[in-house]
Amino acid sequence: MSRDEIAAVQLAGLRSSLRNAYDRVPVHRARFDAAGLLPDDVQSLDDLQRLPFTVKSDLRDHYPFGLFARSPSELARLHASSGTTGKPTVVGYTQQDLETWSGLMARSLHAAGARAGDVIHNAYGYGLFTGGLGAHYGAERLGAAVVPMSGGSTERQVALIMDFGARVLCATPSYALAIAEVAEAQGVDLRHSGLKVGLFGAEPWSQAMRLEIQERLGLKAVDVYGLSEIMGPGVACECECQAGLHGWEDHFLFEVIDPDSGRVLPEGEAGELVITTLSKQALPMVRYRTRDITRLSTAPCDCGRTHVRILRITGRNDDMLIIRGVNVYPSQIEAVLLGRPMIAPHYQIVIERRGSLDHVGLEVELQPGVPETSHGLISHDVTHHVKSLIGITVEVSLKQPGEIPRSQGKAVRVRDLRPKAN
Numbered sequence: 001m002s003r004d005e006i007a008a009v010q011l012a013g014l015r016s017s018l019r020n021a022y023d024r025v026p027v028h029r030a031r032f033d034a035a036g037l038l039p040d041d042v043q044s045l046d047d048l049q050r051l052p053f054t055v056k057s058d059l060r061d062h063y064p065f066g067l068f069a070r071s072p073s074e075l076a077r078l079h080a081s082s083g084t085t086g087k088p089t090v091v092g093y094t095q096q097d098l099e100t101w102s103g104l105m106a107r108s109l110h111a112a113g114a115r116a117g118d119v120i121h122n123a124y125g126y127g128l129f130t131g132g133l134g135a136h137y138g139a140e141r142l143g144a145a146v147v148p149m150s151g152g153s154t155e156r157q158v159a160l161i162m163d164f165g166a167r168v169l170c171a172t173p174s175y176a177l178a179i180a181e182v183a184e185a186q187g188v189d190l191r192h193s194g195l196k197v198g199l200f201g202a203e204p205w206s207q208a209m210r211l212e213i214q215e216r217l218g219l220k221a222v223d224v225y226g227l228s229e230i231m232g233p234g235v236a237c238e239c240e241c242q243a244g245l246h247g248w249e250d251h252f253l254f255e256v257i258d259p260d261s262g263r264v265l266p267e268g269e270a271g272e273l274v275i276t277t278l279s280k281q282a283l284p285m286v287r288y289r290t291r292d293i294t295r296l297s298t299a300p301c302d303c304g305r306t307h308v309r310i311l312r313i314t315g316r317n318d319d320m321l322i323i324r325g326v327n328v329y330p331s332q333i334e335a336v337l338l339g340r341p342m343i344a345p346h347y348q349i350v351i352e353r354r355g356s357l358d359h360v361g362l363e364v365e366l367q368p369g370v371p372e373t374s375h376g377l378i379s380h381d382v383t384h385h386v387k388s389l390i391g392i393t394v395e396v397s398l399k400q401p402g403e404i405p406r407s408q409g410k411a412v413r414v415r416d417l418r419p420k421a422n
Protein backbone atom coordinates (compact mmCIF):
# COMPACT_ATOMS: atom_id res chain seq x y z
CA MET A 1 0.00 0.00 0.00
CA SER A 2 1.07 3.55 -0.61
CA ARG A 3 1.33 5.81 2.41
CA ASP A 4 -1.96 7.45 1.32
CA GLU A 5 -3.71 4.11 1.17
CA ILE A 6 -2.40 3.24 4.63
CA ALA A 7 -3.70 6.57 5.94
CA ALA A 8 -7.16 5.83 4.49
CA VAL A 9 -7.25 2.39 6.17
CA GLN A 10 -6.13 4.01 9.42
CA LEU A 11 -8.81 6.71 9.32
CA ALA A 12 -11.59 4.16 8.86
CA GLY A 13 -10.13 2.01 11.67
CA LEU A 14 -9.69 5.01 13.94
CA ARG A 15 -13.30 6.10 13.58
CA SER A 16 -14.70 2.67 14.36
CA SER A 17 -12.25 2.07 17.21
CA LEU A 18 -13.06 5.43 18.82
CA ARG A 19 -16.76 4.63 18.39
CA ASN A 20 -16.22 1.31 20.20
CA ALA A 21 -14.39 3.10 23.04
CA TYR A 22 -16.98 5.88 23.26
CA ASP A 23 -20.04 3.64 23.23
CA ARG A 24 -18.78 0.96 25.58
CA VAL A 25 -16.18 2.43 27.97
CA PRO A 26 -17.50 5.17 30.30
CA VAL A 27 -13.95 6.37 31.11
CA HIS A 28 -13.27 7.08 27.42
CA ARG A 29 -16.72 8.57 26.84
CA ALA A 30 -16.18 11.10 29.63
CA ARG A 31 -12.78 12.05 28.21
CA PHE A 32 -14.08 12.47 24.65
CA ASP A 33 -16.95 14.58 25.95
CA ALA A 34 -14.55 16.74 27.96
CA ALA A 35 -12.39 17.21 24.85
CA GLY A 36 -15.49 18.07 22.79
CA LEU A 37 -14.72 15.43 20.18
CA LEU A 38 -17.20 12.74 19.18
CA PRO A 39 -16.00 9.76 17.14
CA ASP A 40 -18.01 10.89 14.12
CA ASP A 41 -16.31 14.30 14.21
CA VAL A 42 -12.98 12.69 13.38
CA GLN A 43 -12.21 13.79 9.81
CA SER A 44 -8.46 13.27 9.70
CA LEU A 45 -5.79 11.35 11.58
CA ASP A 46 -4.60 14.64 13.08
CA ASP A 47 -7.93 15.01 14.92
CA LEU A 48 -6.67 12.29 17.26
CA GLN A 49 -4.34 14.86 18.79
CA ARG A 50 -7.37 16.54 20.35
CA LEU A 51 -7.90 13.54 22.63
CA PRO A 52 -6.00 13.02 25.91
CA PHE A 53 -3.53 10.19 26.49
CA THR A 54 -4.27 6.91 28.23
CA VAL A 55 -1.60 5.88 30.75
CA LYS A 56 -0.73 2.73 32.64
CA SER A 57 -2.26 3.99 35.89
CA ASP A 58 -5.64 4.24 34.11
CA LEU A 59 -5.59 0.44 33.91
CA ARG A 60 -4.76 0.19 37.60
CA ASP A 61 -7.35 2.78 38.62
CA HIS A 62 -10.03 0.81 36.80
CA TYR A 63 -8.73 -2.63 37.81
CA PRO A 64 -9.49 -5.21 36.63
CA PHE A 65 -11.89 -4.68 33.70
CA GLY A 66 -12.85 -0.99 33.84
CA LEU A 67 -11.33 -0.08 30.46
CA PHE A 68 -12.77 -3.13 28.69
CA ALA A 69 -15.31 -2.60 25.93
CA ARG A 70 -16.67 -6.13 26.29
CA SER A 71 -18.13 -7.99 29.27
CA PRO A 72 -16.19 -10.96 30.67
CA SER A 73 -18.69 -13.35 29.03
CA GLU A 74 -17.61 -12.05 25.60
CA LEU A 75 -13.88 -12.57 26.24
CA ALA A 76 -11.75 -15.45 25.04
CA ARG A 77 -8.55 -14.77 27.03
CA LEU A 78 -6.99 -12.63 29.76
CA HIS A 79 -3.31 -11.84 30.22
CA ALA A 80 -1.57 -9.73 32.87
CA SER A 81 1.75 -8.03 33.47
CA SER A 82 3.34 -6.20 36.37
CA GLY A 83 1.77 -2.99 37.50
CA THR A 84 3.65 -0.41 39.56
CA THR A 85 2.24 -1.71 42.84
CA GLY A 86 0.67 -4.96 43.93
CA LYS A 87 -2.03 -4.95 41.24
CA PRO A 88 -1.15 -6.37 37.84
CA THR A 89 -2.13 -4.72 34.57
CA VAL A 90 -4.90 -6.88 33.12
CA VAL A 91 -5.69 -7.11 29.42
CA GLY A 92 -8.50 -8.98 27.63
CA TYR A 93 -9.17 -10.33 24.15
CA THR A 94 -12.25 -11.44 22.23
CA GLN A 95 -11.95 -14.40 19.88
CA GLN A 96 -11.58 -11.93 17.03
CA ASP A 97 -8.82 -10.05 18.89
CA LEU A 98 -6.95 -13.35 19.23
CA GLU A 99 -7.38 -13.95 15.47
CA THR A 100 -5.95 -10.51 14.73
CA TRP A 101 -3.04 -11.11 17.10
CA SER A 102 -2.18 -14.50 15.59
CA GLY A 103 -2.34 -12.93 12.13
CA LEU A 104 0.00 -10.09 13.07
CA MET A 105 2.42 -12.41 14.83
CA ALA A 106 2.39 -14.72 11.77
CA ARG A 107 3.09 -11.66 9.62
CA SER A 108 5.96 -10.71 11.95
CA LEU A 109 7.46 -14.19 11.80
CA HIS A 110 7.20 -14.17 8.01
CA ALA A 111 8.81 -10.73 7.74
CA ALA A 112 11.67 -12.04 9.86
CA GLY A 113 12.22 -14.98 7.51
CA ALA A 114 10.18 -17.80 9.09
CA ARG A 115 8.12 -19.92 6.71
CA ALA A 116 5.30 -22.48 6.75
CA GLY A 117 6.82 -25.89 7.39
CA ASP A 118 9.50 -24.58 9.76
CA VAL A 119 10.00 -25.93 13.26
CA ILE A 120 9.76 -22.91 15.59
CA HIS A 121 11.32 -23.31 19.02
CA ASN A 122 9.43 -20.99 21.35
CA ALA A 123 11.35 -20.14 24.53
CA TYR A 124 9.20 -17.15 25.51
CA GLY A 125 7.48 -17.78 28.83
CA TYR A 126 3.99 -19.28 28.67
CA GLY A 127 1.39 -18.05 31.11
CA LEU A 128 0.13 -14.59 31.99
CA PHE A 129 3.04 -13.07 30.03
CA THR A 130 1.97 -12.49 26.41
CA GLY A 131 5.25 -13.69 24.88
CA GLY A 132 4.70 -17.46 24.94
CA LEU A 133 1.13 -17.73 23.72
CA GLY A 134 1.49 -14.76 21.36
CA ALA A 135 4.41 -16.34 19.48
CA HIS A 136 2.78 -19.77 19.74
CA TYR A 137 -0.45 -18.94 17.92
CA GLY A 138 1.41 -16.80 15.39
CA ALA A 139 3.66 -19.73 14.57
CA GLU A 140 0.68 -22.05 14.16
CA ARG A 141 -1.10 -19.52 11.97
CA LEU A 142 2.00 -19.30 9.78
CA GLY A 143 1.76 -23.04 9.23
CA ALA A 144 4.84 -23.90 11.23
CA ALA A 145 5.29 -26.62 13.86
CA VAL A 146 5.76 -24.94 17.19
CA VAL A 147 7.76 -26.41 20.08
CA PRO A 148 6.06 -24.88 23.17
CA MET A 149 9.17 -24.92 25.33
CA SER A 150 8.66 -21.80 27.50
CA GLY A 151 11.67 -20.55 29.50
CA GLY A 152 13.99 -22.57 31.74
CA SER A 153 15.55 -26.07 31.52
CA THR A 154 18.22 -24.60 29.30
CA GLU A 155 20.12 -27.86 28.73
CA ARG A 156 16.93 -29.46 27.50
CA GLN A 157 16.30 -26.48 25.22
CA VAL A 158 19.68 -27.07 23.58
CA ALA A 159 18.99 -30.77 23.10
CA LEU A 160 15.55 -30.20 21.57
CA ILE A 161 16.75 -27.42 19.25
CA MET A 162 19.27 -29.91 17.89
CA ASP A 163 17.02 -33.00 17.85
CA PHE A 164 13.91 -31.37 16.35
CA GLY A 165 15.85 -29.32 13.81
CA ALA A 166 14.36 -25.94 14.76
CA ARG A 167 14.90 -23.31 12.06
CA VAL A 168 13.48 -20.44 14.13
CA LEU A 169 14.13 -19.46 17.75
CA CYS A 170 11.83 -17.15 19.71
CA ALA A 171 13.25 -15.87 23.03
CA THR A 172 14.32 -12.76 24.87
CA PRO A 173 17.75 -11.71 23.56
CA SER A 174 19.36 -12.33 26.95
CA TYR A 175 17.88 -15.83 27.12
CA ALA A 176 19.07 -16.55 23.58
CA LEU A 177 22.60 -15.83 24.79
CA ALA A 178 22.07 -18.01 27.85
CA ILE A 179 21.08 -20.87 25.55
CA ALA A 180 24.26 -20.25 23.53
CA GLU A 181 26.34 -20.33 26.70
CA VAL A 182 24.89 -23.60 27.93
CA ALA A 183 25.33 -25.14 24.48
CA GLU A 184 28.97 -24.10 24.41
CA ALA A 185 29.54 -25.53 27.89
CA GLN A 186 28.05 -28.81 26.69
CA GLY A 187 30.29 -28.83 23.64
CA VAL A 188 27.33 -28.30 21.29
CA ASP A 189 27.93 -25.88 18.41
CA LEU A 190 24.59 -24.24 17.64
CA ARG A 191 26.15 -22.63 14.57
CA HIS A 192 25.88 -26.08 13.04
CA SER A 193 22.25 -26.53 14.10
CA GLY A 194 19.28 -25.86 11.81
CA LEU A 195 18.72 -22.41 13.37
CA LYS A 196 18.56 -19.65 10.76
CA VAL A 197 16.23 -17.00 12.21
CA GLY A 198 15.71 -15.59 15.71
CA LEU A 199 12.88 -13.32 16.85
CA PHE A 200 14.09 -11.55 19.93
CA GLY A 201 12.31 -8.93 22.00
CA ALA A 202 10.48 -8.10 25.24
CA GLU A 203 13.51 -6.15 26.53
CA PRO A 204 15.91 -3.53 25.18
CA TRP A 205 19.00 -4.87 23.41
CA SER A 206 21.82 -3.28 21.50
CA GLN A 207 23.35 -3.71 18.06
CA ALA A 208 26.43 -5.14 19.82
CA MET A 209 24.25 -7.79 21.41
CA ARG A 210 22.66 -8.55 18.05
CA LEU A 211 26.09 -9.20 16.54
CA GLU A 212 27.09 -11.39 19.44
CA ILE A 213 23.90 -13.48 19.25
CA GLN A 214 24.31 -13.89 15.49
CA GLU A 215 27.90 -14.97 15.91
CA ARG A 216 27.26 -17.48 18.68
CA LEU A 217 24.01 -18.96 17.39
CA GLY A 218 24.71 -18.71 13.67
CA LEU A 219 21.35 -17.15 12.80
CA LYS A 220 19.85 -13.84 11.69
CA ALA A 221 18.67 -11.99 14.82
CA VAL A 222 15.57 -9.87 14.29
CA ASP A 223 13.94 -7.46 16.74
CA VAL A 224 10.27 -7.93 17.67
CA TYR A 225 8.31 -5.43 19.77
CA GLY A 226 5.04 -5.36 21.58
CA LEU A 227 3.35 -4.72 24.89
CA SER A 228 0.43 -6.38 26.59
CA GLU A 229 -1.62 -3.18 26.89
CA ILE A 230 -1.72 -2.93 23.09
CA MET A 231 -1.74 -6.67 22.23
CA GLY A 232 1.48 -8.54 23.05
CA PRO A 233 4.40 -9.45 20.76
CA GLY A 234 3.93 -8.59 17.08
CA VAL A 235 2.86 -4.93 17.33
CA ALA A 236 5.99 -4.30 15.25
CA CYS A 237 8.76 -6.48 13.88
CA GLU A 238 11.90 -6.13 11.82
CA CYS A 239 12.10 -7.65 8.38
CA GLU A 240 15.15 -9.43 7.03
CA CYS A 241 16.78 -6.03 6.35
CA GLN A 242 17.17 -5.62 10.15
CA ALA A 243 16.70 -1.89 9.76
CA GLY A 244 14.00 -1.01 12.31
CA LEU A 245 10.69 -2.53 13.38
CA HIS A 246 7.84 -2.29 10.87
CA GLY A 247 4.85 -1.10 12.88
CA TRP A 248 1.69 -2.78 11.62
CA GLU A 249 -0.20 0.37 10.77
CA ASP A 250 -3.36 -1.31 9.49
CA HIS A 251 -4.06 -2.18 13.15
CA PHE A 252 -2.20 0.49 15.13
CA LEU A 253 -1.52 4.19 14.85
CA PHE A 254 1.88 5.33 16.06
CA GLU A 255 2.85 8.77 17.32
CA VAL A 256 6.04 9.98 19.00
CA ILE A 257 5.62 12.73 21.57
CA ASP A 258 7.77 14.94 23.72
CA PRO A 259 7.27 13.23 27.09
CA ASP A 260 7.24 16.51 29.00
CA SER A 261 4.93 18.67 26.89
CA GLY A 262 2.93 15.87 25.23
CA ARG A 263 3.47 17.60 21.87
CA VAL A 264 3.60 15.32 18.80
CA LEU A 265 7.13 15.38 17.39
CA PRO A 266 8.07 15.47 13.72
CA GLU A 267 9.17 12.23 12.11
CA GLY A 268 12.73 11.29 13.01
CA GLU A 269 12.86 13.00 16.40
CA ALA A 270 13.33 10.84 19.48
CA GLY A 271 10.54 10.77 22.03
CA GLU A 272 7.96 8.55 23.68
CA LEU A 273 6.00 6.13 21.53
CA VAL A 274 2.21 6.51 21.77
CA ILE A 275 -0.06 3.86 20.26
CA THR A 276 -3.76 3.89 19.38
CA THR A 277 -5.41 0.57 18.47
CA LEU A 278 -7.52 0.55 15.29
CA SER A 279 -9.18 -2.87 15.43
CA LYS A 280 -9.16 -4.17 19.00
CA GLN A 281 -12.61 -5.09 20.34
CA ALA A 282 -12.12 -5.98 24.00
CA LEU A 283 -9.59 -3.34 25.00
CA PRO A 284 -9.46 -0.38 22.61
CA MET A 285 -6.58 1.91 23.55
CA VAL A 286 -6.64 5.60 22.79
CA ARG A 287 -3.22 7.30 22.61
CA TYR A 288 -1.59 4.89 25.04
CA ARG A 289 1.71 6.22 26.40
CA THR A 290 4.10 3.28 26.19
CA ARG A 291 6.98 5.04 28.04
CA ASP A 292 9.28 3.54 25.38
CA ILE A 293 11.74 5.92 23.77
CA THR A 294 12.27 5.67 20.02
CA ARG A 295 12.04 7.40 16.63
CA LEU A 296 9.82 6.78 13.59
CA SER A 297 10.74 6.64 9.92
CA THR A 298 8.48 6.38 6.88
CA ALA A 299 11.46 6.19 4.50
CA PRO A 300 11.06 3.23 2.12
CA CYS A 301 12.60 -0.01 3.35
CA ASP A 302 14.66 -2.22 1.03
CA CYS A 303 12.15 -5.04 1.59
CA GLY A 304 9.44 -3.01 -0.14
CA ARG A 305 7.13 -2.76 2.87
CA THR A 306 5.66 0.69 3.33
CA HIS A 307 4.73 0.33 7.00
CA VAL A 308 6.40 2.91 9.23
CA ARG A 309 9.58 1.81 10.93
CA ILE A 310 10.05 2.14 14.68
CA LEU A 311 13.77 2.46 15.19
CA ARG A 312 15.36 0.56 18.04
CA ILE A 313 13.73 1.13 21.44
CA THR A 314 16.57 2.72 23.38
CA GLY A 315 15.02 2.77 26.83
CA ARG A 316 12.07 3.91 28.89
CA ASN A 317 11.20 7.18 30.53
CA ASP A 318 9.80 5.66 33.69
CA ASP A 319 11.51 3.53 36.29
CA MET A 320 10.28 0.15 35.03
CA LEU A 321 13.11 -2.37 34.89
CA ILE A 322 13.07 -5.41 32.63
CA ILE A 323 14.88 -8.23 34.39
CA ARG A 324 15.25 -11.44 32.41
CA GLY A 325 12.17 -10.36 30.47
CA VAL A 326 10.08 -9.74 33.60
CA ASN A 327 8.81 -6.19 34.09
CA VAL A 328 9.62 -4.94 37.57
CA TYR A 329 9.00 -1.58 39.24
CA PRO A 330 11.26 -0.62 42.17
CA SER A 331 8.07 0.27 44.04
CA GLN A 332 7.05 -3.40 44.01
CA ILE A 333 10.31 -4.37 45.74
CA GLU A 334 9.88 -1.51 48.17
CA ALA A 335 6.39 -2.75 49.03
CA VAL A 336 7.85 -6.13 50.00
CA LEU A 337 10.63 -4.59 52.13
CA LEU A 338 8.65 -1.96 53.97
CA GLY A 339 6.28 -4.46 55.49
CA ARG A 340 9.04 -6.26 57.42
CA PRO A 341 9.82 -5.32 61.04
CA MET A 342 13.61 -5.80 61.18
CA ILE A 343 14.32 -3.89 57.98
CA ALA A 344 14.95 -0.14 57.70
CA PRO A 345 13.45 1.84 54.80
CA HIS A 346 16.79 2.06 52.98
CA TYR A 347 17.67 -0.24 50.12
CA GLN A 348 19.34 -0.41 46.72
CA ILE A 349 18.66 -2.70 43.81
CA VAL A 350 21.87 -3.53 41.92
CA ILE A 351 21.46 -5.09 38.49
CA GLU A 352 24.40 -6.57 36.63
CA ARG A 353 24.82 -8.77 33.63
CA ARG A 354 26.57 -12.01 34.69
CA GLY A 355 27.47 -13.97 31.61
CA SER A 356 24.43 -13.29 29.49
CA LEU A 357 21.84 -13.17 32.26
CA ASP A 358 20.69 -10.39 34.54
CA HIS A 359 21.66 -10.75 38.18
CA VAL A 360 19.81 -8.77 40.83
CA GLY A 361 21.40 -7.91 44.13
CA LEU A 362 19.18 -6.41 46.79
CA GLU A 363 21.06 -4.45 49.44
CA VAL A 364 18.85 -4.07 52.45
CA GLU A 365 19.59 -2.11 55.61
CA LEU A 366 18.74 -3.63 58.98
CA GLN A 367 17.12 -1.82 61.89
CA PRO A 368 19.54 -1.20 64.79
CA GLY A 369 20.06 -4.10 67.18
CA VAL A 370 19.04 -6.98 64.94
CA PRO A 371 21.04 -10.01 66.15
CA GLU A 372 23.35 -11.80 63.74
CA THR A 373 21.45 -15.02 64.37
CA SER A 374 18.39 -13.60 62.57
CA HIS A 375 20.24 -12.65 59.39
CA GLY A 376 19.77 -15.94 57.59
CA LEU A 377 16.05 -15.93 58.29
CA ILE A 378 15.60 -12.31 57.14
CA SER A 379 17.45 -12.89 53.86
CA HIS A 380 15.47 -16.00 53.17
CA ASP A 381 12.18 -14.27 53.98
CA VAL A 382 12.90 -11.33 51.62
CA THR A 383 14.12 -13.58 48.78
CA HIS A 384 11.08 -15.79 49.12
CA HIS A 385 8.56 -12.94 49.08
CA VAL A 386 10.19 -11.11 46.17
CA LYS A 387 10.17 -14.37 44.20
CA SER A 388 6.61 -15.30 44.94
CA LEU A 389 5.09 -11.80 44.60
CA ILE A 390 7.17 -10.36 41.75
CA GLY A 391 8.61 -13.45 40.08
CA ILE A 392 12.32 -12.63 40.10
CA THR A 393 15.21 -14.14 42.03
CA VAL A 394 17.27 -11.67 44.06
CA GLU A 395 20.43 -12.13 46.08
CA VAL A 396 19.91 -10.30 49.36
CA SER A 397 22.83 -8.72 51.20
CA LEU A 398 22.09 -7.27 54.60
CA LYS A 399 23.72 -3.97 55.56
CA GLN A 400 24.29 -2.44 58.97
CA PRO A 401 22.34 0.71 59.99
CA GLY A 402 23.67 3.72 58.02
CA GLU A 403 25.52 1.67 55.43
CA ILE A 404 23.23 2.35 52.47
CA PRO A 405 24.24 5.77 51.12
CA ARG A 406 21.72 8.54 51.91
CA SER A 407 21.08 10.98 49.12
CA GLN A 408 20.65 14.75 49.18
CA GLY A 409 17.80 14.70 46.72
CA LYS A 410 16.03 11.76 45.17
CA ALA A 411 17.10 8.47 46.70
CA VAL A 412 19.08 6.28 44.33
CA ARG A 413 17.15 3.05 44.50
CA VAL A 414 18.55 1.36 41.44
CA ARG A 415 22.10 0.88 40.20
CA ASP A 416 21.68 -0.60 36.74
CA LEU A 417 25.14 -1.69 35.66
CA ARG A 418 24.02 -3.61 32.55
CA PRO A 419 25.32 -2.53 29.13
CA LYS A 420 22.91 -0.01 27.57
CA ALA A 421 20.95 -0.50 24.32
CA ASN A 422 22.07 1.86 21.60
Ligand code: DLL
Nearest residue numbers: 081131201202203204224225226227228232233313
Ligand atom coordinates in the same frame (compact mmCIF):
# COMPACT_ATOMS: atom_id res chain seq x y z
O1 DLL B 1 7.19 -7.87 26.48
C1 DLL B 1 5.57 -8.43 24.78
C2 DLL B 1 6.62 -9.10 23.98
C3 DLL B 1 6.85 -10.46 24.15
C4 DLL B 1 7.35 -8.40 23.02
C5 DLL B 1 7.79 -11.10 23.37
C6 DLL B 1 8.30 -9.03 22.25
C7 DLL B 1 8.51 -10.38 22.42
P1 DLL B 1 5.11 -6.63 28.24
O2 DLL B 1 5.50 -7.69 29.20
O3 DLL B 1 3.82 -5.92 28.44
O4 DLL B 1 5.01 -7.22 26.79
O5 DLL B 1 6.29 -5.58 28.20
C8 DLL B 1 6.25 -4.51 27.30
O6 DLL B 1 8.67 -4.48 27.11
O7 DLL B 1 6.79 -1.47 26.74
C9 DLL B 1 9.05 -2.31 26.28
O8 DLL B 1 9.48 -1.52 27.37
C10 DLL B 1 9.64 -3.71 26.42
N1 DLL B 1 9.91 -4.30 25.11
C11 DLL B 1 9.16 -5.17 24.42
N2 DLL B 1 9.76 -5.48 23.23
C12 DLL B 1 10.91 -4.75 23.17
C13 DLL B 1 11.95 -4.60 22.20
C14 DLL B 1 6.04 -7.83 26.09
N3 DLL B 1 11.98 -5.28 21.06
C15 DLL B 1 7.51 -3.68 27.41
N4 DLL B 1 12.94 -3.73 22.50
C16 DLL B 1 7.56 -2.58 26.36
C17 DLL B 1 12.94 -3.03 23.65
C18 DLL B 1 10.99 -3.99 24.36
N5 DLL B 1 12.00 -3.13 24.59
